[in-house]
Amino acid sequence: MEFLRPMTWEDALAARAAHPGALPVQGGTDVMVEINFAARRPDALLDLNPVRELAGWEPVDGRLRIGAGVTYARLIEELGDRLPGLAQASRTVGSPQIRNRGTVGGNLGAASPAGDSHPPLLACGAEIEVASAARGTRMIPAAAFYTGVKRNALEPDELIRAVWTAPATGPQYFSKIGTRNAMVIAVCSFALALHPEERRAGTGVGSAAPTPRRAASAEEFLSAELDWDGRRPIDPGVARRFGELVREAAAPIDDVRGTAGYRVHALAVMARRTLAWAWNDYAGEAGREAS
Numbered sequence: 001m002e003f004l005r006p007m008t009w010e011d012a013l014a015a016r017a018a019h020p021g022a023l024p025v026q027g028g029t030d031v032m033v034e035i036n037f038a039a040r041r042p043d044a045l046l047d048l049n050p051v052r053e054l055a056g057w058e059p060v061d062g063r064l065r066i067g068a069g070v071t072y073a074r075l076i077e078e079l080g081d082r083l084p085g086l087a088q089a090s091r092t093v094g095s096p097q098i099r100n101r102g103t104v105g106g107n108l109g110a111a112s113p114a115g116d117s118h119p120p121l122l123a124c125g126a127e128i129e130v131a132s133a134a135r136g137t138r139m140i141p142a143a144a145f146y147t148g149v150k151r152n153a154l155e156p157d158e159l160i161r162a163v164w165t166a167p168a169t170g171p172q173y174f175s176k177i178g179t180r181n182a183m184v185i186a187v188c189s190f191a192l193a194l195h196p197e198e199r200r201a202g203t204g205v206g207s208a209a210p211t212p213r214r215a216a217s218a219e220e221f222l223s224a225e226l227d228w229d230g231r232r233p234i235d236p237g238v239a240r241r242f243g244e245l246v247r248e249a250a251a252p253i254d255d256v257r258g259t260a261g262y263r264v265h266a267l268a269v270m271a272r273r274t275l276a277w278a279w280n281d282y283a284g285e286a287g288r289e290a291s
């Protein structure tokens, strides 16, 4: 097997175009498992680790541009205050070893419906920057990035360069159900982000449909019902209806990790819980501001 090691982004794109059978590898926490279990036998590996710019992040025009090679450990450590939802999800990924190697770029590349970074990326309205040598750069909204089970919107000659998202302007929460507390693939997961300046709630549903997806009707309903200015407590009927709409957005299957019935039930519970946590933060903040 050939091993390609470009040193620059331009060389990486050129290698991607010249070797369509080469499999990109960042942390290798998905790729090496697939190779070890003979699930894949690529002609070549395209190692992106020497491309230093992929491992950096920076603020640009009020948003954060996070290189595809930034690990979960660094996200938690360096961006936890600005992206609390993504950081919470990152803390649930694998073990310390996996979080030290694994990246959001790799999670997007793998595009598993159970990938933990996807729900918070959907909830905060992230965009994925991808590029090819032939056509240059394009931005793909997270909601359009996932196209099928373990399939994404990348063309064969494209690579993921970065994830763009605004720092949180309101509370963000991520909740994940697993069969144990650590080293576990999500049975299902849910992310909520409140965007008070836009009077808008964002959601992301994981491991409960062929792709990660937003619960659009639930977002619309909640955005209209929340008392953004008065910050009055949430009516229990609103919380219940929000849970129902999140449940209706899912299309899960029965599999070894859980039944479809359990998944939709758990999603409604996680939706109500994350809403309670987020609204307590938002309303509590107003109390602190007033005192």
Ligand SMILES: Cc1cc2nc3c(=O)[nH]c(=O)nc-3n(C[C@H](O)[C@H](O)[C@H](O)COP(=O)(O)OP(=O)(O)OC[C@H]3O[C@@H](n4cnc5c(N)ncnc54)[C@H](O)[C@@H]3O)c2cc1C
Residues within 6 Å of the ligand: 023, 024, 025, 026, 027, 028, 029, 030, 031, 032, 033, 048, 068, 092, 093, 094, 095, 098, 101, 102, 103, 104, 105, 106, 107, 108, 109, 110, 114, 115, 116, 117, 158, 159, 160, 161, 183, 184, 185, 186
């Ligand atoms: C023990 C164990 C536990 C795990 N637990 C979790 C978990 O709890 N939650 C979870 O979500 N995942 C989990 N995973 C899966 C994996 O760690 C994540 O999907 C991780 O985000 C992959 O990142 P990586 O950098 O290692 O990707 P890699 O393995 O390097 O690549 C993954 C895929 O993305 C492609 N790719 C990588 N970089 C790019 C790029 N820049 N452009 C285009 N394509 C690219 C690769 O070709 C490959 O198809 C676990 C894996 C293991 C082995």
